[in-house]
Amino acid sequence: MQGDSWIGRLVIGGILLFLSFLIVPVFIFYGYLVRVLESTIEGDSEPPEWDDWGGLVVDGLKATVVGLVYGLIPTVVIVGIGAGLIGIGSAAGNDGGGLLAGFGLATILLLIPVLFLVYYLVPAALSNMAVEGRLGAAFDVGMLKRVVLTSDYFVAVLMPIVVGVVINVVAQVLILTIVGGLLVPFVMFYGQVAVFRMFGLAFAKHAPTDGGQATDVATTA
Structure with a gap:
């Protein structure tokens, strides 16, 4: 909400989310979040x-x-292995087969921690991509390790969960009325910009500048 044109920014963001069923506005919205990280x-x-x-x-x-790369590839691999083990175990139909099927189910359950890891890594990956301006920067393991293993980044990733809960509660209340329901996209836009601001601040504190030192960014959103 900083700056003289914050109302216009909010209106445009809300309209894009309202029109998200057209697909293209979704990409525009994602692009804006990348720009929030960069700025x-x-x-x-x-x-x-x-x-x-x-x-x-x-x-x-x-x-x-x-x-997609961070989330879809591990999901396909894990589900594929798990489903394969379950299928082989079911076909075997004995104690050994049951054990295989059990391993298959346990493998699929690994998706829970893996997807949390994906959620943890993607903001840093997008931040580095935003700074470098290259898609490949999102997969710079050395840079990501420097950022994601810090306590600041850990807190920055957890805080959006709290923000998300609050935003969803507000949205559920608003959606009870027609007028309130129309405001939901604008509330969601506000929340996402705040969340990506948090990600950017955490990344900026530990990412090196061209001079090799971490950037010094104010920690107030």
Whole structure:
């Protein structure tokens, strides 16, 4: 809500989420969140403006690719292995088969911690991509380790969970009325910008600048 044009930013963001069923607005929205990361890491205290719409779409597509690579690949591998073990065990039909099926189920249950790990890593990956301007930067293991193993980043990842709960409660209350329901996309946009601001601040504190030192960004959202 900082800056003179915050109402306009909020209105545009809410409208994009309201039109998310058209798909393209989703990519624009994701691109804006990447831009929030970039501006935060660069030290800006005011959210970015809505401009360079083509660039927003491109950044949104990149963010989608990053999320798919981090989330879809391990999911497919784990579910594939688990389903295979369950199928073999069921076909065997004896004690050994039951044991295999049990291992298969346990393998699929590994998705829970794996997906949490994905949720933990993706914000840092997107932050590095936003700073470097390259899709490959999202997979820079050395940089990610430098950031994600810090307590600041750990807290920054946990806080959005709290924000998400609060936003969802507000949304559930608003949706009880027609007028309130129309406000939900705007509330969701506000919450997402706040969350990505937190991610950017945590990343900026430990990511090196061109000079090799961590950036010094104010810690107030």
